[in-house]
Amino acid sequence: MITTRPGYPRWHTASAQGPRSLNADAVGAYAAAGGPGIAFALADGVGDDPAAARAARTAAAAAARTPVHKGPVEAVLAAQRAVREQTLGDAVLVVAMPAEHGGYRIAWVGDARAYAWDGTTLSPLTTDHTLAEFFRARHQPVTPRMEHIVTASVRTAEAHEIGTAETTSAGLLLTSDGIHKPLTGSGIRAVLAQPGTGAAELVEAALARGGSDNATALYVEPLEAADNTTVRFPIAA
Numbered sequence: 001m002i003t004t005r006p007g008y009p010r011w012h013t014a015s016a017q018g019p020r021s022l023n024a025d026a027v028g029a030y031a032a033a034g035g036p037g038i039a040f041a042l043a044d045g046v047g048d049d050p051a052a053a054r055a056a057r058t059a060a061a062a063a064a065r066t067p068v069h070k071g072p073v074e075a076v077l078a079a080q081r082a083v084r085e086q087t088l089g090d091a092v093l094v095v096a097m098p099a100e101h102g103g104y105r106i107a108w109v110g111d112a113r114a115y116a117w118d119g120t121t122l123s124p125l126t127t128d129h130t131l132a133e134f135f136r137a138r139h140q141p142v143t144p145r146m147e148h149i150v151t152a153s154v155r156t157a158e159a160h161e162i163g164t165a166e167t168t169s170a171g172l173l174l175t176s177d178g179i180h181k182p183l184t185g186s187g188i189r190a191v192l193a194q195p196g197t198g199a200a201e202l203v204e205a206a207l208a209r210g211g212s213d214n215a216t217a218l219y220v221e222p223l224e225a226a227d228n229t230t231v232r233f234p235i236a237a
Contacts, residue, residue, distance in 0.1 A: 008038060009170065014199035015216035018178060018207055020048050025176045025216035026056040028064030037098030039064045042174040042218050044112050046090040046153060055089030058082050059154045063095045072097045072107030076162050083154050090155040094126060094174050103168035109152040111177050116169035119222045122189045125165040171222030178215035182206045
């Protein structure tokens with residue numbers, strides 16, 4: 001569905017199940033009437049089962065519907081409360097909320113990522129909460145399996161473990177690991193640098209690169225690439 005709302009950025013999402021038995025990724029977006037902008041969320045269920053998929057949908061919806069003035073950390077905590085109450089599953093999550101003077105405030109747990117994109121430069125805003133990053137930061141050896149073991153999640157994270165960041169960029173990309181692991185930063189840049197590309201092309205490229213997971217992207221176009229009059233939904237999928 002396409003909804004026209006003057007003053008909002010143009011954004012779009014795409015998701016594919018890939019070779020998994022089901023799609024346990026989810027996105028959420030919500031703009032409160034009279035509010036300062038759209039809150040975005042992307043969640044990736046931990047596991048490949050219905051409980052993981054429900055946890056991702058629950059987390060993304062609860063996070064996106066958190067009032068913007070409460071901030072993205074509270075959005076993650078709202079997602080945590082909802083997941084603990086409504087499902088036995090778990091998920092990782094990244095949330096972006098508009099900042100007062102432009103750009104976005106980011107909060108995350110796990111290995112869902114956020115990037116700033118200005119049409120030329122792709123800048124990572126998050127650092128994975130994984131066993132690999134834990135050992136990498138301490139200059140210790142890392143094995144490939146460690147890249148897939150998260151050290152913080154929606155269900156388990158303490159408030160102080162929630163990562164935070166800010167960007168002044170109007171262009172934003174949220175991804176599940178089914179996008180950023182097969183493509184890496186250079187692969188994402190190569191796709192977005194082509195005119196007219198976005199979430200769908202990232203998903204296609206990730207799967208073509210041999211991605212073995214659900215692949216989901218939420219892309220907010222840079223101002224120069226958008227007419228700022230169209231918002232593409234679904235909301236809180």
